[in-house]
Amino acid sequence: MAPALPEFKLNANGVPDFDALPLREGIPRLAAWGLYGDKDELGFLNRLTDERVAAAAREEIRSGKRISLNWPLDAQTHEKTFFRRAAFHQQLMSKAPRTINDDVWTFNSQVSTQWDGLRHFAYQEEKLFYNGVGQSDIHGVDEATGKKNTILGIHAWAEQGIVGRGVLIDYHGWRTSPEGEAQSKVKDYNSFESVSIPLEDLQACLKAQGTELKFGDILFIRSGKPVSFFLPLPY
Structure with missing residues (x-):
């Protein structure tokens, strides 16, 4: 069992300051493991409380x-997919004599x-995922059920869905x-x-948009790349 968390001061949002990590x-380094319990599988999605979603x-x-x-699903062609992943394939079957497909x-x-779950990418140096989960846990068997382990699976996010106040930072529009x-x-x-977007740029873009950020917001960044970013704001 992991040791108990030490006493720390909570900020106005009810979480420890970033400097406390x-x-x-x-x-x-900078991990907040244990803040929501040693068995937690949601991470910052815990910020999406019923009260914040209703508001x-x-x-x-x-x-x-x-x-x-x-x-x-079929946006990438069979001739060229990112990272050589298998392309989408659909087989449509008529179930004659009934008129059914x-x-x-x-x-x-x-x-x-x-959509990457918390088991997708680990701290590379420590070889550990969120809350100290290792590869042997993810690829192992649940001792209680005898079935393949589902710890940190995307299903934990899907059970309630991800609903909240979404904020779009149109970085590409602002930068151009x-x-x-x-x-x-x-x-x-x-x-x-691969280009890093400085925090100062995002802050300047938000100011130009007149957009206010709130604790627990779901942040979308239009970067101009073929990849979009999403995250619930931690602090």
């Missing part, structure tokens, strides 16, 4: 128009919109505007190269 000795619906919804953020879909779960071109610290931007 890590919360205990022996865990990776977002009450204060933000105006028109009721819905916009899907999903990339089509069945579908069989085969695809890599990352060939379209990519006269104001952004003058202020941005990123020069010679190339969407197909």
Whole structure:
């Protein structure tokens, strides 16, 4: 069993300050493991409380128009997919003599919109995932059920869904505007190269948009790359 968390001061949002991380000795730099319990599988999604979700619906919804953020499953062709992943394949079968159709879909779960669970990418130096979970845990068997272990699986997120106040930072639109071109610290931007976006740029973009961030917001960054970013704001 992991040692108990030490006493620490909570900030106005009910969490320890960033400078207090890590919360205990022996865990990776800047990790908040243990804040929501040693068996937690949601991480920052714990910020999406019923109260915050209700407030977002009450204060933000105006028109009721819905916009899907999903990339089509067949957006990548069989000739070329990212990272050589298997492309989407659909088999449509007529179930004669009845007038019925069945579908069989085969695809890599990352060939379209990519939702990475907390078991996807570990702290590389420590070789540990969130809350100290190791590869042997993920690829092992649950002792209680005898079935393949599902710890930190994406199902933990899907049970309640991810609903809250979404904030879009149109970084690409700001960076290509006269104001952004003058202020941005990123020069010679190339969407197909690895480029770090400085925090100062995002803050300047938010100021130009007149957008206020709130604790627990779901942040979307339009970076101009073929990959979009999403995260619940931690602090």
